[in-house]
Amino acid sequence: MSKKNYNNFFSWLWYKKKKNNNKPEENQKQNKQEETTKDGIKISKNTIIIKKRNKITENEIKNKNIQNLNNNNQKQSIQLTQPSNKTLDNQKQKLSTTSLNNNIYKSIKNKKNEHRYNNVFQSLQFSLKKTKNYLEKKIKKIFFSNQENNHLFESIEEMLLLSDFGVNTTANIIKSLKKEIHKNNTADKSEIFLILKKILLNILNKSSEKKTKINQKKPKIILIVGVNGVGKTTTIGKLAYKLKKSGNSIMLAAGDTFRAAAVDQLQIFGKKNKVPVIYNRIGTDPSAVIYDSIQAAKAKKIDVLIADTAGRLHNKQHLMEELKKIIRIIKKYNLSSSPEITLVIDACSGQNTLQQVKLFNNTINVNNIIVTKLDGTAKGGIIFAISDQFSIPINYLGFGEKIYDLQEFNKQKFIEFLFEKNKN
Numbered sequence: 218m219s220k221k222n223y224n225n226f227f228s229w230l231w232y233k234k235k236k237n238n239n240k241p242e243e244n245q246k247q248n249k250q251e252e253t254t255k256d257g258i259k260i261s262k263n264t265i266i267i268k269k270r271n272k273i274t275e276n277e278i279k280n281k282n283i284q285n286l287n288n289n290n291q292k293q294s295i296q297l298t299q300p301s302n303k304t305l306d307n308q309k310q311k312l313s314t315t316s317l318n319n320n321i322y323k324s325i326k327n328k329k330n331e332h333r334y335n336n337v338f339q340s341l342q343f344s345l346k347k348t349k350n351y352l353e354k355k356i357k358k359i360f361f362s363n364q365e366n367n368h369l370f371e372s373i374e375e376m377l378l379l380s381d382f383g384v385n386t387t388a389n390i391i392k393s394l395k396k397e398i399h400k401n402n403t404a405d406k407s408e409i410f411l412i413l414k415k416i417l418l419n420i421l422n423k424s425s426e427k428k429t430k431i432n433q434k435k436p437k438i439i440l441i442v443g444v445n446g447v448g449k450t451t452t453i454g455k456l457a458y459k460l461k462k463s464g465n466s467i468m469l470a471a472g473d474t475f476r477a478a479a480v481d482q483l484q485i486f487g488k489k490n491k492v493p494v495i496y497n498r499i500g501t502d503p504s505a506v507i508y509d510s511i512q513a514a515k516a517k518k519i520d521v522l523i524a525d526t527a528g529r530l531h532n533k534q535h536l537m538e539e540l541k542k543i544i545r546i547i548k549k550y551n552l553s554s555s556p557e558i559t560l561v562i563d564a565c566s567g568q569n570t571l572q573q574v575k576l577f578n579n580t581i582n583v584n585n586i587i588v589t590k591l592d593g594t595a596k597g598g599i600i601f602a603i604s605d606q607f608s609i610p611i612n613y614l615g616f617g618e619k620i621y622d623l624q625e626f627n628k629q630k631f632i633e634f635l636f637e638k639n640k641n
């Protein structure tokens with residue numbers, strides 16, 4: 218084909234596409250991407266927008282007020298869920314061969330990592346690398362070196378305190394260790410090491426093993442709570458990925474109506490996981506969003522509804538009252554199953570997390586805990602402190618920003634990995 222013909226061909230293609238973009242039928246097609254449920258809630262492919270409301274009344278739902286979306290919202294919905302042909306064309310043009318290769322490379326690399334994490338032990342390697350490195354050095358020095366150590370208990374105490382086991386838990390461990398050593402009448406350091414491992418496992422066993430169970434009754438609601446910036450929204454993305462992978466249909470509720478970025482963030486996770494997200498305007502009563510989400514989840518027969526909440530300081534009474542209200546709404550309108558309240562804590566926050574667990578649990582009865590950001594700290598000992606002082610199960614460990622950086626917490630493997638006998 219001559220250069221002239223080649224140019225003409227593309228000019229013709231460009232003209233045709235431009236013409237199609239201007240056709241009103243196209244816009245109508247985009248609108249048809251939305252479905253209306255029996256209850257009148259409009260659901261677009263990945264995003265649901267609900268008309269701004271301040272109070273929840275059942276009549277409102279019956280009157281299908283939600284269906285009357287205002288024009289601005291409609292446009293936003295289409296933009297978010299269905300990028301225009303023009304945008305897509307621009308994006309395609311920008312993708313040079315090199316960047317295309319880079320994208321393919323990235324997706325292969327991510328798939329490889331995901332595969333790596335399928336092995337519990339290997340994922341622990343990623344998540345607890347810093348804690349492990351610190352403990353390994355200390356364990357080697359305290360229990361497996363030929364050097365005389367006249368201050369064995371002091372050395373163990375220091376190791377535990379510096380790994381964030383906390384003063385109380387460290388004192389409990391040292392007390393039990395002394396008792397067991399006396400009972401076994403031993404001075405052999407390798408035997409003492411085995412006794413220490415057993416005591417640590419007993420501490421983890423204090424909290425019952427309770428995994429997220431998906432009931433026959435739908436939807437199961439998981440309410441994610443915690444202080445600011447601990448990783449709640451990111452954890453929701455990871456949890457959605459994990460639960461969807463095991464065959465459940467998922468819906469996300471943007472109950473954080475305080476921070477605009479949180480809604481955007483949740484929508485990104487919704488798109489990544491191909492799951493719908495329910496949200497409302499910033500400043501709306503979060504209970505209203507949760508109520509609407511329950512209706513939408515019921516209409517769509519969703520297995521699990523994961524609800525985000527705004528980060529809040531555990532000592533701010535009015536914010537904790539807001540959480541209580543959300544829970545009351547869930548209990549009232551989702552009679553089929555009680556919500557699972559999951560507290561997210563950041564492993565890097567140190568001993569302050571114990572205060573968070575205490576206050577959240579006193580106010581709203583936490584069902585389980587997810588510990589995040591273990592990849593960024595050498596202080597994984599906080600997990601022992603939580604188990605020692607509260608009998609709340611730790612369900613998952615988060616160790617990165619990718620959606621597959623979440624691993625079920627396995628006590629036995631956790632101890633084995635952190636305190637495996639040093640081979641040297």
Ligand SMILES: Nc1nc2c(ncn2[C@@H]2O[C@H](COP(=O)(O)OP(=O)(O)OP(=O)(O)O)[C@@H](O)[C@H]2O)c(=O)[nH]1
Nearest residue numbers: 445446447448449450451528589590615616617618
């Ligand atoms: N390294 C690491 N970063 C994480 C992890 N989980 C979350 N993050 C990051 O922590 C930051 C805060 O995460 P968010 O999910 O926005 O936290 P949030 O609790 O929803 O924040 P608020 O809504 O402000 O309370 C983000 O930059 C996340 O990417 C993790 O396990 N490891």
